[in-house]
Amino acid sequence: MNAWVISADAGDATPLLAIDRETFAATIAAFGDAAQRWCAANAFAGEPGRFVTLPGADGAACAVLAGCDRRDPIFSLASLPVRLPEGRYALDARSLALDAGDIALGWALGAYQFARYKQPMRAPAQLVIDAATATRIAPMAEAIYRVRDLINTPTEHMGPAELAGAVRALAERHGAAYREWVGDELLAENFPTIHAVGRASHRAPRLAELTHGAADAPHLVLVGKGVCFDTGGLDIKTGDGMRWMKKDMGGAAHAIALAGLVLEAKLPVRLTLLIPAVENAIAGNAYRPGEVITTRAGLNVEIDNTDAEGRLVLCDALAYAAEQKPDLILDFATLTGAARVALGPELPALFANRDEIANALLGAADGARDPLWRMPLWRPYLAMLDSYVADLANAGASRHAGSITAALFLERFVPEAQAWAHLDVYSWNDADKPGHPRGGEAQGLRAYFAFLQQRYR
Template identity: 50%
Template sequence: MTTFQYTDRPSPFSAAGAAAKIVYAVTPAEIEQGALDARALAWAKSAAFTGEAGAFLLVPGEGGEIGCALFGLGANPSEAPFIGGKLSKLLPAGDWQVQTGALTPEQAALGFGLGSYGFSRYKSDKRKDVRLSIAGGADAADIERQLAGVFLARDLVNTPTNEMGPAELEAAFRALGEHYGATVTAIVGDDLIKENFPLVHTVGRASVSAPRLLEMRWGQKGDPRITLVGKGVCFDTGGLDIKGAANMALMKKDMGGSANVMGLALMIMDAGLKVDLQVIVPAVENSISGNAFRPGDIYKSRKGLTVQIDNTDAEGRLILADALAYADENPPELLVDMATLTGAARVALGAELAPYFTDDEKLSSRLAEAAKAETDPMWRLPLWMGYDKDIRARAADLTNSPSGGMAGAITAALFLKRFVTATERWVHFDIYAWVTADKPHAPVGGEAFAIRALYKVIRDMAAK
């Protein structure tokens, strides 16, 4: 079976057996020691190429044609293992192979592949056809699989809301599930009330695109149950507590949690992992109209807890509450939720680190180990119960927006924790889903956070 692609694009990798020119990826020490092809070394010295990180040099052949290329890894390649992503933009068109002792074949290929991504759906520019040969010993199929998952997440986040509202997100969700033979269902509009998803309905009812609860089931019963829940707010105006223009500009990415769990689901299904997979996405648009929910309203959740609305711009935790309560009714072995939930998480850890919350020490250790092994950074924040008092409301069980403005990422996580009471192993990710400045392996735009590390954790679970 071919790997699912939301956007058709050619593989960044060469076909087997293709003739390829060499890229020597080297450190400054290797240049100084002369550990390089003699002709390339002579050309490097004449051009003052020292192997600094990101430095690039084409080396002519005997007839003046391009013979090979040099690429600098810097003195500490382990600090930037995906720096090879730059090569996808620097190399001339054609087939290339990287020779290096400083990076593993997987790092070289994955870095190049990640860096090759471009979102050109609305542009007439043509992509330069640069391809890399994956070195022997690397699992080419798994590298392609991880790229497909990351690219799916990026594509979904990058697509503007006029073409990625709740209905379009459902279409993408269905296409992914159907590609791998999964069962996909949707509860739409007023049926959410009938099926007891009142908070999902409340947040999304003001939009012309009806709110919905999407569910995907794949795998065999009896295998480890894995449930992924992703926040799918396709656009967030803030509701009646409307955002300012600057804060609203990027709100197409507020469905980044759903995009990330869909990318992770792609990896799991494409690998054929022996798991019983459930994916849940509450998909809404937080809009303004005559029937929009209001500050001061109180609603009963699926779990029965009542929630006082103290800010309509704290809507993500509302739809997640119903989705998590649903997932918790049949407790999985692992429950993961991902959401672009709070600005407080960005204040705490910035745009590059994915904060996660869990009470499970073994799970946290596995996540930390996988993050390091896969160069997919994340950082644990505490579910500090001392702040639980802050999510209580005077007129209801809970408030969706504690006053005081402190520890916002923690109080949001504690709010969600109230809806996960039976599942023993739960982790909540508060992600940004966006790259703010170009990196070698990621352009500005939508991004996958922590899903390669989560894929490793789940793959290890499935193998036991």
């Protein structure tokens, strides 16, 4: 990874001082009158998001002062990798007392570049860190890079087979067991809704499964929505609505990355990762509005809208997960635009059928500064999914409470005795922000991993 350099000797690196308005005066005074005048000429006084390069006697940079927000240490300096000149920088001892791992992780996330199809204009500036810090933060940085890479890759190169391939590669890396059900095997093995959503594509739908861990360990199941492209089906999306639907497998990307973190950390769990991978396409055999599908759980679902496909591929996977009676099921999905209307692009909508699970996730989110927002499973709204010919519909006429009704649909496939949480996540940055480059994004991943570490370690 090119986000940092591991070196025991930072002597050739430019000193980088993280400061704020409160520490600016004392810090700059140590550099002398010329440095004070230089900062005044650049109207810099330690403001967050700004920096100034101090020239030495030979005109070369002798130090960089970077304004920092103590409340957001991870992302305070995350814009610097693409704003500072190329080269090596080392955090100076005169900086604010911030965790070096936080700074390094933010630097790594700000240095991310998706270069598969376009050569970057420049290489990011590099931060010199010690080997121990690198070891501590590398798994999370790599996991977030994995989420971004998977989402940013167009469907041409990230179809159902390729997404399942990412699960297979993870299994091979960690010595886990892997299997998948492809095409008509889904019907033979009773995964009818996954098959129905994906059958119109020229690329066969599939369900990928990774398993690892001792049989007597607490059983954790991660499920991720893997709709590699969503046309909306016969209820076709508008052009604008379809434009970025390569990201509709963002839930799968999160589940795969989280599974990788669990395996890398060797958490004492029996892990199952389930990725239903499909393309919701249009063809003569596409599933239609008004059809009734008997799901794996035995519930009959009327198709009200073929663009409510994510909950269909998830419901069979959730039913299969629940059959194993695990300790916990966590699912991730780019499920509804309604969640974005309610909470915007930066707040994933959390639903859970146990208060203690939700509260622990929210606590972990606060500690990791990786926000989640709990939404209610308001069960009276399940009436919005009533069907006069089936047990329930996959959508309804009302546009009210869309993220809630979607979560309630999923809950029908989770037994009441089963602990479960669902995350409706945007998985995307609409514009560049420090540490959050435009494109695919991991949201809630740090919070979820912190939660799992607390629960199982």
